[in-house]
Amino acid sequence: xxPDLFRLAIAVLTGLFxxxxxxxxxxxxxxxxxxxxxxxxxxxxVEKKYIGIVDKPVESSGELRxxxxxxxxxxxxxxxxxxxxxxxxxxxxxxxxxxxxSLNLQDYPEAAAFVESIRGTLAGDKSALEKVYRLTLHGSAxxxxxxxxxxxxxxxxxxxxxxxxxxxxxxxRIDFDLADGDRSEMFVTKVVAQ
Amino acid sequence: MNRRLLPLALWLAALAxxxxxxxxxxxxxxxxxxxxxxxxxxxxxxxxxxxxxxxxRLIMVGIEGGDAxxxxxxxxxxxxxLRADPAFIGVQNGEAATEARDRAYFFDNRYLLxxxxxxxxxxxxxxxxxxxxxxxxxxxxxxxMLKKLLPHDPTGETLNLLEQFTGDSHPRQLEGAWASRDxxxxxxxxxxxxxxxxTDAQAAAxxxxxxxxxxxxxxxxxxxxxxSGTSVMSVASRExxxxxxxxxxxxxxxxxxxxxxTIYRSPRLLLLGLLPVASGVLAGVAAxxxxxxxxxxxTLAFGSxxxxxxxxxxxxxxxxxxxxxxxxxxxxxxxxxxxCSLAGFSVLLVSGFPGLAQLGVYSIAGLVAxxxxxxxxxxxxxxxxxxxxxxxxxxxQVDRAFRFARRLRPLLLLAVVSAGAWIAWQGDAVWxxxxxxxxxxxxxxxxxxISLRNEMGAPDMRYIAALSAPDSEAALxxxxxxxxVLQAQVEAGKLAGFTSPAQFLPSQQAQxxxxxxxxxxxxxxxxLGQALRDLPIQPARLEGFVSDVQNSRxxxxxxxxxxxxxxxxxxxxxxLVQRARDVLVLVPxxxxxxxxxxxxxxxxxxxxxxxxxxxxxLDILEESTSLFSSYLNEAKLLVGGGMLVIFLLxxxxxxxxxxxxxxxAPLACAVIGVTAGLLLCGITLTILHLIxxxxxxxIGRNYTLFFDAGSHxxxxxxxxxxxxxxVVANLTAVGSFxxxxxxxxxxxxxxxxxxxxxxxLALVSxxxxxxxxxxxxxxx
Numbered sequence: 001x002x003p004d005l006f007r008l009a010i011a012v013l014t015g016l017f018x019x020x021x022x023x024x025x026x027x028x029x030x031x032x033x034x035x036x037x038x039x040x041x042x043x044x045x046v047e048k049k050y051i052g053i054v055d056k057p058v059e060s061s062g063e064l065r066x067x068x069x070x071x072x073x074x075x076x077x078x079x080x081x082x083x084x085x086x087x088x089x090x091x092x093x094x095x096x097x098x099x100x101x102s103l104n105l106q107d108y109p110e111a112a113a114f115v116e117s118i119r120g121t122l123a124g125d126k127s128a129l130e131k132v133y134r135l136t137l138h139g140s141a142x143x144x145x146x147x148x149x150x151x152x153x154x155x156x157x158x159x160x161x162x163x164x165x166x167x168x169x170x171x172x173r174i175d176f177d178l179a180d181g182d183r184s185e186m187f188v189t190k191v192v193a194q
Numbered sequence: 195m196n197r198r199l200l201p202l203a204l205w206l207a208a209l210a211x212x213x214x215x216x217x218x219x220x221x222x223x224x225x226x227x228x229x230x231x232x233x234x235x236x237x238x239x240x241x242x243x244x245x246x247x248x249x250x251r252l253i254m255v256g257i258e259g260g261d262a263x264x265x266x267x268x269x270x271x272x273x274x275x276l277r278a279d280p281a282f283i284g285v286q287n288g289e290a291a292t293e294a295r296d297r298a299y300f301f302d303n304r305y306l307l308x309x310x311x312x313x314x315x316x317x318x319x320x321x322x323x324x325x326x327x328x329x330x331x332x333x334x335x336x337x338x339m340l341k342k343l344l345p346h347d348p349t350g351e352t353l354n355l356l357e358q359f360t361g362d363s364h365p366r367q368l369e370g371a372w373a374s375r376d377x378x379x380x381x382x383x384x385x386x387x388x389x390x391x392x393t394d395a396q397a398a399a400x401x402x403x404x405x406x407x408x409x410x411x412x413x414x415x416x417x418x419x420x421x422s423g424t425s426v427m428s429v430a431s432r433e434x435x436x437x438x439x440x441x442x443x444x445x446x447x448x449x450x451x452x453x454x455x456t457i458y459r460s461p462r463l464l465l466l467g468l469l470p471v472a473s474g475v476l477a478g479v480a481a482x483x484x485x486x487x488x489x490x491x492x493t494l495a496f497g498s499x500x501x502x503x504x505x506x507x508x509x510x511x512x513x514x515x516x517x518x519x520x521x522x523x524x525x526x527x528x529x530x531x532x533x534c535s536l537a538g539f540s541v542l543l544v545s546g547f548p549g550l551a552q553l554g555v556y557s558i559a560g561l562v563a564x565x566x567x568x569x570x571x572x573x574x575x576x577x578x579x580x581x582x583x584x585x586x587x588x589x590x591q592v593d594r595a596f597r598f599a600r601r602l603r604p605l606l607l608l609a610v611v612s613a614g615a616w617i618a619w620q621g622d623a624v625w626x627x628x629x630x631x632x633x634x635x636x637x638x639x640x641x642x643x644i645s646l647r648n649e650m651g652a653p654d655m656r657y658i659a660a661l662s663a664p665d666s667e668a669a670l671x672x673x674x675x676x677x678x679v680l681q682a683q684v685e686a687g688k689l690a691g692f693t694s695p696a697q698f699l700p701s702q703q704a705q706x707x708x709x710x711x712x713x714x715x716x717x718x719x720x721x722l723g724q725a726l727r728d729l730p731i732q733p734a735r736l737e738g739f740v741s742d743v744q745n746s747r748x749x750x751x752x753x754x755x756x757x758x759x760x761x762x763x764x765x766x767x768x769x770l771v772q773r774a775r776d777v778l779v780l781v782p783x784x785x786x787x788x789x790x791x792x793x794x795x796x797x798x799x800x801x802x803x804x805x806x807x808x809x810x811x812l813d814i815l816e817e818s819t820s821l822f823s824s825y826l827n828e829a830k831l832l833v834g835g836g837m838l839v840i841f842l843l844x845x846x847x848x849x850x851x852x853x854x855x856x857x858x859a860p861l862a863c864a865v866i867g868v869t870a871g872l873l874l875c876g877i878t879l880t881i882l883h884l885i886x887x888x889x890x891x892x893i894g895r896n897y898t899l900f901f902d903a904g905s906h907x908x909x910x911x912x913x914x915x916x917x918x919x920x921v922v923a924n925l926t927a928v929g930s931f932x933x934x935x936x937x938x939x940x941x942x943x944x945x946x947x948x949x950x951x952x953x954x955l956a957l958v959s960x961x962x963x964x965x966x967x968x969x970x971x972x973x974x
Contacts, residue, residue, distance in 0.1 A: 047333075049332065049333065049337055049338065051332060051337075051341050052341075053341070053344060053345055053731060053735045054329065054332065054341075054730050054731055055730040055731065055732065056730045058329065058332045058333045058337065059333065060333035060334070074335070076333075076334060076335070079330050079333055080330045080331070080333065080334060082334045082335060084335050093335070095334075104366055106366060176338075178338065182338070182341070184338070
């Protein structure tokens with residue numbers, strides 16, 4: 001092979017790889033930008049927890065609501081009502097007949113990492129996600145899968161992998177794989193505003 | 195000869211007795227002496243809680259400077275040192291070890307601690323419904339955390355126990371130690387072994403903390419130690435009071451001695467002049483020691499004013515005797531003066547402040563002793579021919595000044611009337627109703643205390659249910675009975691929650707009943723098998739539960755010792771207060787979310803309906819505000835009464851209403867003038883100012899009395915001698931109270947800033963208002 005051609009081939013290949021890399025990088029940024037355009041989203045959810053000592057999955061369902069920039073509400077309706085509202089660094093948990101609990105997320109770094117995985121994704125906040133997780137994106141803009149892997153052992157001792165699946169700007173499934181082998185699946189269905 | 199020796203011998207014997215008493219006197223400086231003595235049991239409890247309760251034994255520690263990691267390291271090192279120090283019985287800083295011990299305490303002892311443990315709960319049906327509920331909880335957001343508990347605690351007892359404490363705020367965690375909300379301070383909570391009222395031991399404990407902090411190796415240079423709490427404040431105010439005693443005593447002595455030397459120019463007369471003062475001080479200290487068992491530092495500091503008051507007696511005696519004024523008339527005037535002073539000071543005796551009562555006893559005993567010494571001892575000791583420095587020159591100047599002053603009468607009347615109108619126009623705004631207005635704690639110390647307390651998330655002790663019982667077992671049983679009523683209120687949404695000592699350490703009776711309710715292994719397995727028939731859990735997964743229940747059946751009942759090192763220990767110690775004759779139980783209540791107030795009458799009714807007796811629900815904020823208001827009202831009444839008594843004494847002695855009115859008019863001017871002056875300076879009046887005004891009247895009448903006595907008889911020269919003796923006496927009183935005004939302790943500075951200017955105003959007004967004296971007619 002002539003050296004020029006070789007150089008050309010190298011150049012083409014590097015360029016090609018660079019383009020592929022850029023495409024992937026661009027895609028993550030693009031996904032984030034697309035997600036960031038969700039100012040106010042409402043959805044219903046069904047969550048299944050597969051817990052080792054219990055023979056069948058434990059199921060719950062309710063509503064999710066995200067309001068930009070940082071408010072996430074999860075209202076579980078079945079089997080037991082519970083509301084969880086995250087706004088800024090404050091997490092408020094309410095259950096009927098129980099005292100309202102208000103927690104500062106800064107005091108609970110693990111819980112913060114958990115909820116930040118969902119809120120950061122819905123908000124398209126890449127830098128918030130990257131503080132705690134390594135991000136990998138698969139699929140296409142049409143149907144994508146974002147994998148979050150904890151960077152620090154304090155977190156990875158609890159959860160090993162979070163996978164978030166979506167179609168264009170909408171999240172439709174969130175899976176948590178826990179370190180002890182248990183896992184949970186949450187199916188999200190967007191509610192179209194009337 | 196005997197007539198001279200007998201008083202001298204009696205006097206010396208009395209002095210010796212006083213010294214013997216003083217040698218055994220305990221000097222104290224706690225804060226509560228200047229807290230009102232509560233008129234009812236609820237309020238008394240407040241004060242006892244402050245003085246003896248665990249609250250007085252807590253020291254809040256903050257560490258500033260460096261970075262978060264350094265502060266957390268210092269916090270851990272400091273805590274480790276203090277835990278090894280027997281002076282402290284508890285140290286909390288949010289370290290993982292303590293948190294883990296807390297969780298372990300509640301988890302390990304859940305079957306003795308949980309009120310839900312009954313025989314029914316361990317039947318097949320009871321187990322089934324409890325486990326169903328736990329499975330439901332798994333579906334919630336906390337499910338993935340709760341699942342770890344399930345194999346050992348399928349009935350959810352641990353969760354039930356911990357839920358009792360939700361709503362209790364804790365400091366945030368930063369780098370493995372407690373930190374303030376902004377993260378700029380590491381926080382520790384230290385509990386001393388010594389009683390809060392033992393100020394010496396508290397001072398030593400604070401030194402231990404400082405030394406331990408200084409010893410921490412490699413500590414960043416810019417790190418600082420902050421401490422607050424009742425004991426820190428007690429120690430600081432004691433130091434401040436002790437500093438004041440020395441300073442004030444030195445100042446007044448220098449002032450009075452300087453003044454007397456200038457006038458007498460005779461060391462012998464100076465020494466004689468100080469004899470009534472010294473006798474008064476000794477008698478005062480001895481009398482307080484005998485009636486209270488101790489003497490407060492503030493009483494001693496206040497003693498400097500006695501110097502100013504009692505030195506007057508010898509001043510009058512020497513100057514007027516030297517002028518040849520007849521003894522009998524002189525003693526009569528002075529006796530009346532002493533009576534008026536006693537009337538003023540005796541009001542302090544009935545005051546609700548124990549500290550003020552001490553001041554009253556001290557002043558009364560001191561004045562009586564000083565007056566008796568001046569009357570019976572001094573005349574025997576002073577030279578037959580009293581040769582004073584010729585005061586004719588200054589006397590004439592004073593006389594001229596006084597005669598000029600009389601022309602100012604219209605001006606004075608105008609000023610007093612307008613000042614009076616101005617005060618009346620201000621109405622209720624002249625009174626200061628803040629409880630801490632009298633506290634010797636500086637605003638900076640108070641601010642630090644509030645900020646540490648808030649950051650510490652110390653329970654807001656506004657609402658408290660309290661009861662007492664003969665011993666701690668009975669107290670815990672009563673707390674459990676109360677807990678049942680309160681829990682119903684929580685479930686009805688009337689309360690957000692409550693913290694009872696029985697939640698940390700149930701009574702032996704309750705623990706024994708719970709232990710007895712636990713089934714044996716065979717029964718438990720049978721019930722569990724039946725309970726799990728329709729549930730998605732295999733019995734084999736709950737082996738941990740079966741063995742834990744069996745272990746609990748063998749478990750010894752919990753006592754205070756089992757709590758050692760956990761934060762539950764602090765909970766029990768602060769809420770279960772061992773007193774001399776009984777045990778006090780405090781149950782802090784939390785108002786429902788979004789609501790600041792608790793409906794106390796409704797709660798009282800619920801407690802009453804449950805047949806519980808002797809439970810008091812207190813709103814501490816309301817109690818302390820009303821406490822102070824009621825004392826202000828009491829002081830108004832007492833001070834008014836005291837002034838009336840002084841007026842009646844004058845009326846009785848002078849036997850003429852116009853003369854009595856003329857003798858009191860300058861006092862009224864002084865009271866109005868000094869009140870207006872204080873208000874002009876932006877100072878609102880406290881109880882102490884009010885009492886200061888009474889002292890203005892009690893001390894000021896000396897001058898008006900002598901004016902009155904002087905204006906009716908005597909030669910112009912004698913007249914002038916009387917005037918100069920009054921001026922000198924007044925200067926000593928103004929000086930010694932004025933010195934008090936410089937004190938850093940509010941109680942003293944309030945009195946000083948009222949009485950110092952007040953007595954001076956009394957003299958000036960007396961001079962301005964004095965009737966045209968015969969001296970004028972014969973003036974040369």
